Amino acid sequence: MKTKVIIRADGGPQIGLGHLVRCSALAHMLKDDFSISFFCKEIPENLQDEFQQNGYFVVIIDHEDQFFSQISGESIVVLDGYGFDTDYQQRIKVSGARLVCIDSIHDRGFLADLIISHAPGITSDDYKAQPYTRFALGIKYALLRPSFLEQVNKTRILTKIENVFICFGGADPLNITEKVLQVISGIERFKKIIVITGTEYSSMQKLRELTSKDSRIIHRSSLNEQEMFSAIHESDIAVVPASGILLEVLSVGLPAITGYYVTDQKKPALNFSKLGLAYNIGDFRADIKDDLIGILNSLTIGKAQKMVDIQKQNLKGSTYNIRNLFMDFK
The missing domain is CATH 3.40.50.2000 (Glycogen Phosphorylase B;)
Incomplete structure (x- = not known):
């Protein structure tokens, strides 16, 4: 059975679609080796259809507990968004799941096992992370869609x-x-x-x-x-x-x-x-x-x-x- 990668991201008029688009790129890179699920409070219908056509599970949630309830110690959880603070991350870490954060603004503390930022010029010193945190920084880690x-x-x-x-x-x-x-x-x-x-x-x-x-x-x-x-x-x-x-x-x-x-x-x-x-x-x-x-x-x-x-x-x-x-x- 494939390891589950559970992605939490949103997109809409106020926050734009960037989080969903780059998570879509990540999903494509991983889909041959992992089972991919998206949990979203907000996602345009056309993107939801596209994700499902690509073989990803898409779950629309009303509150975060619906997301947390799906996490197990065997999961890899990916967070991409500005609202996932340290307390939010802690709820994931206590489950035993691996945590990946996609982030380019380094404005909060991180408990992540891996931080991905494909913006150039960012270093690990910009982040308040943990001794165990690994970093994938710079455009050599660009999250690009297949085409x-x-x-x-x-x-x-x-x-x-x-x-x-x-x-x-x-x-x-x-x-x-x-x-x-x-x-x-x-x-x-x-x-x-x-x-x-x-x-x-x-x-x-x-x-x-x-x-x-x-x-x-x-x-x-x-x-x-x-x-x-x-x-x-x-x-x-x-x-x-x-x-x-x-x-x-x-x-x-x-x-x-x-x-x-x-x-x-x-x-x-x-x-x-x-x-x-x-x-x-x-x-x-x-x-x-x-x-x-x-x-x-x-x-x-x-x-x-x-x-x-x-x-x-x-x-x-x-x-x-x-x-x-x-x-x-x-």
């Missing part, structure tokens, strides 16, 4: 920079999508502008108005994994936040302009830039027009190709790295 993992080992040669990819998550409550689109659409040399939003995006009317005025703008909504991969793959450059979507962009091989709009993206944005993996524009909530235009106008094929080559070098081997850490628990 993107497959692309990591493929060479990409750029011949043009004409098609732009824009995505700020499924909800984008600050509507940074429109802000970036207004700038990009003012640059005539771009032939295609691909804009991705989700079902929770609330500024659809304004986006429709912009799309109706510019035939280059292609809006796509609520994409599954393969559709997202295709949208990125047909693009030549991306403007995205320093979150999970950036790692998917890097795996495909696109010069990227990144930044932050929440605190936990600020340090990763800086470190992605330091490593030569992306340009850091800073705070997306500020006036970014001049900086964005400046980066785009100065980007040559040579500079873009150098960035793509660095991306490919840094991302190799993530499935092997993650899987081995979980196999050590068996």
